[in-house]
Amino acid sequence: MGTALTLTAIQAATTEAHRAFQGVTDGQNADYIPVLAKVDPSRFGIVVMLADGKAAEAGDTRSLFAIESISKVFTLARALDTVGADGVRQKIGDNPTGESFSSVHALVVHGGKPLNPFVNAGAIATVSLLAADSAAHRWEQILGTQRAFAGRDLEVMDEVYRSESATNQHNRALAWLLDSAHTLYSDPTEATDVYTRQCSVGITTWDLAVMGATLAAGGINPVTRQRAIRAEHVPRILAEMTMSGLYDNTGTWQYEVGLPGKSGVGGGILAVVPGRLAIATFSPPLDRFGNSVRGQLASRQLSAVLGLNLFAT
The missing domain is CATH 3.40.710.10 (DD-peptidase/beta-lactamase superfamily)
Structure with a gap:
């Protein structure tokens, strides 16, 4: 890993990623599910949560969206x-x-x-x-x-x-x-x-970060301190996220971000750094593969700035 993963550094990177991509207007909401087409496309939130529950956040992190394929x-x-x-x-x-x-x-x-x-x-x-x-x-x-x-x-x-x-x-x-x-x-x-x-379950970007941090912590929820899944199964979930997590654009995601990830057409994306942290983003406009445009940009920048890419030497 490159930059030390202090909460101060993570908050600065999170704030900057939100500022950098908030104005991006590429993509469009999922219109084949009528209710998703009506979600405000300007909504954009980022939460980075460490495996111990400490977190940085920016933007719209506390309003509900549909979890979808995540x-x-x-x-x-x-x-x-x-x-x-x-x-x-x-x-x-x-x-x-x-x-x-x-x-x-x-x-x-x-x-x-x-x-x-x-x-x-x-x-x-x-x-x-x-x-x-x-x-x-x-x-x-x-x-x-x-x-x-x-x-x-x-x-x-x-x-x-x-x-x-x-x-x-x-x-x-x-x-x-x-x-x-x-x-x-x-x-x-x-x-x-x-x-x-x-x-169709409703979650917030904060919820998604807690869910990802639970995987990062080996299956123990960092907020409740309760085990959500046996530890031996976490690597298998992360492997599936690595291979198939972002629909037909998973290869590009791994090339650019280098983390286990999972997206949903509701606009959420979850990425996990095993043992360390989770990145959760929410922004409804999607690319042609069904992945949040702003979410991918923010995740890519956070991975690079914080030195999170698992394939980097």
Whole structure:
């Protein structure tokens, strides 16, 4: 690592990253989910939280946005704790597909196996892996895990859930394709609905930083001091974030930022420096891959200024 990771240095870098990119107007909100298209595109927040809970922040860090695909990280955590790493690897997989995150073709050519838990088919299959005797039980496990990572009571944003439920026909099709290949482990309609709910949970940039710092701290929430996931599973989650975390632009992210990361079309991005800290950003306008434009710029600058790139010598 380059610059000493003092809180003073981190706050200065965070403030400067927010100032530098606040005026960027590139990208547009996700318009295929109508409620997300209406979010104020000027919103922009950054939080950098150390593994001990100390944090620096700038901008809009305390208002809610939809967690969206970042939720896949925490459902994977629950599945790893429930069925184990071998069970997840055997039934879901652990490699990039080389295709779009919502690809049907990737499922067909791989015999119905999703290949990783961060593509939509893999995320729906991961939801189905959880041992549950009802949809409510399955949902309680997922929401409980998100709350354990955030250290507070999170809730579904009802308007987001309704909007996504009305437009999730493609995900429903993926679930039925998985079911036809015997690679879905619960009712397809139930799995898709619970997956839609998990993506509709409201978080703040601060919440996201706490969730990331929990991973940075080996699974212990730095705010509550409670364990959210067994330590042996954290490296597996970070590996998946490294390989498949930013949709079809993951390679560029690793080339430029060099950190495990996960984005969501709600505008959030989470990056983790194992053992040290997490970077959480929120800004709704997205690039063509579905990743926040300002979030990527800010993360890249923070990684460079603070010397965080894991591939740097």
